Amino acid sequence: MDADTALPSRAPTATTNNPVPPRQPLSLAARAAIATGFVLAGFLGLVGLTLSQANRSRALSALQQRLQNDTIALITNFDVNRFGKLLPPDTLPNPDFSRPGSGLYAIATGDGGYRWESSSAIGRDFTFLKSLEPGESTQLIGPIDTRMGRLYYYSYGVALDTVEKKSVRLTVTVAQTEDQLEGDNAGYRQSLFVWLSILGVMLIVLQFLLLRWSLTPLRKVASDMTRVERGDSEHLDSQYPLELTSLTERINVFIDNEREQRTRYRHTLADLAHSLKTPLAVIRSQLESTAVDDASRRSGVLDQVRRMDDQLSRAATSGRQTFASAVPIAGHAEDLVQSLEKVYAAKNVLCEFDIDEHAVFYGEQGDLLELMGNLLENAFKWASHRVLLVVKAQATTSRQRPGLWLSVEDDGPGIAADKIEKVLQRGVRGDERVQGHGIGLSIVQDIVHAYQGELLVDRSPELGGARFSVTLTPA
């Protein structure tokens, strides 16, 4: 019952379009790309920061160690004479102390206004340094802003004993400008940045490839769905990953249900038509075979019989389907023409074909047979000797079902331009002269309408009679 009501309700939901189409949500790939992009940037940033910090503190402790060593070495080279006068070191632990402007400076201050500076420090202002008590030392201090630039320094205070056991205080400071430290550090940061960037790009590429790979099944489902809609395949029948199987299985069940429902619906209609038509045949044959006094009443009843019959004949058209199978046309057309050639054997009608072998009809096979059968029968009826059937497939994009162009022409009298409208009017009996009730053309129109196609009537350019052409647009 559910599916019963679902069938007709599908159409309105499909046609009620919002005036403002809702924006399509971001694609899964874009979501993943944005998310991993942020995570990656944050992660690599933190890694960079941490590594750079660690490097800096390692560099600083190395600097402190070096300055400390230089200080100790300088102190050991200081001497004091017996008058308590401080003697500067004759050798320096690092040649940079002798090179002016090297950025490595040594300053010593002592009791009695003693002051010594390494050659590199001559002329520079180190007045901010304080003297320390013996045994006192600063930690690594800096960077501080001076006129020589940003400086790190380390001071150590000692007392040197003279021969007379007189104690002389000495404070030795070794300072280094920051640019030497920073020089190393900036280089390190730059190469860190380069490597992290390369890593980042590689991760993004890798992530893109992974994403493509893991979204492949979804793309497969979409393309399989297109195949089902195009009628190239009955079901979603590839192998899908576990996460998708419950979805694809349900879609398959849905497709089956729809087909089954449609078949049942059509059979019910056909059975109904069948069960009513025989009684109608009885009524008609009895009315026609027996003398009824009242001729007008008889024709009135016969007219009602005809109307009921027409309605029943038209009831079975099923129309355009979402999950249609592709019905190849050529074989059915040949069957129909063979049948009609048999029936119209006495007329000696020659029927020519021009059928695109790839042409397929997306819909119910019965609808195709009714469409072509009625048009061909009409043509055989009116033709004097020739009928031409042309079927062409219309090229489309791969996602669409190809369209179809089908025309039936004859070399009969044709239909006058001003009569065409009348012929096409529903229920108008365009061909009363020859057998049939003109219902054939109404059925054709019903089918063309149900498949959202177009029926055109004009004169056959080749045969001179009528031409009925049906266009089914790609969908």
Add this chain to the structure above:
Amino acid sequence: MRILLVEDEAPLRETLAARLKRDGFAVDAAQDGEEGIYLGREVPFDLAIIDLGLPKMSGMDLVKALREDGQRYPILILTARGSWQDKVEGLKYGADDYLVKPFHVEELLARINALVRRASGWSKPILACGMIKLDTTAQTVTVEGKLVDLTSYEYKVLEYLMLHAGELVSKADLTEHINQQDFDRDSNVLEVFIGRLRRKLDPEGTLKPIETVRGRGYRFAIPRTDGDDE
């Protein structure tokens, strides 16, 4: 003309049978496929009318079985469903024409005449043998352009002979294919009718259209001149 009518719907079968008999056909009616196949094999029919929706054995199977059995007479199928699927299938299995229910009885009669005519090699509705012309649609006979007044039975006998012009038609053939109610098989009624027919067609005795083949039957002696299309 002897016709097999297979239709399960009793009122339709009876009405049609009555109507066909009134038009001078000999009718054997069957109400299901099994009866149809039995009659269809035993009796030399000129035509069969078979409804597709039959109990016991479908009309489609009946058509197939008759053709497989070698029966050559034309078959007209009646279909209530009216779908091209049925029509195409029926014609493929060996039917020669179809009619969709409900149909006009006149239409059925016209189809029967056309099929019988075609089956005996006549393509036009007017059978012409020399001066004698028989119009199967109007059911009239002219000799040298003059209308000959025939009873419906005489017409049927002449039609049968002319359809098989040039062929030997036995007395048994004639009695079997002409409405059986009109005479007693064993009497010499047939000879009487043939004699009357000869006098009406050829009062002067110059044309000699109907030949008696002694002990075997009759032959329509004037060759066909209707100028068949092919």
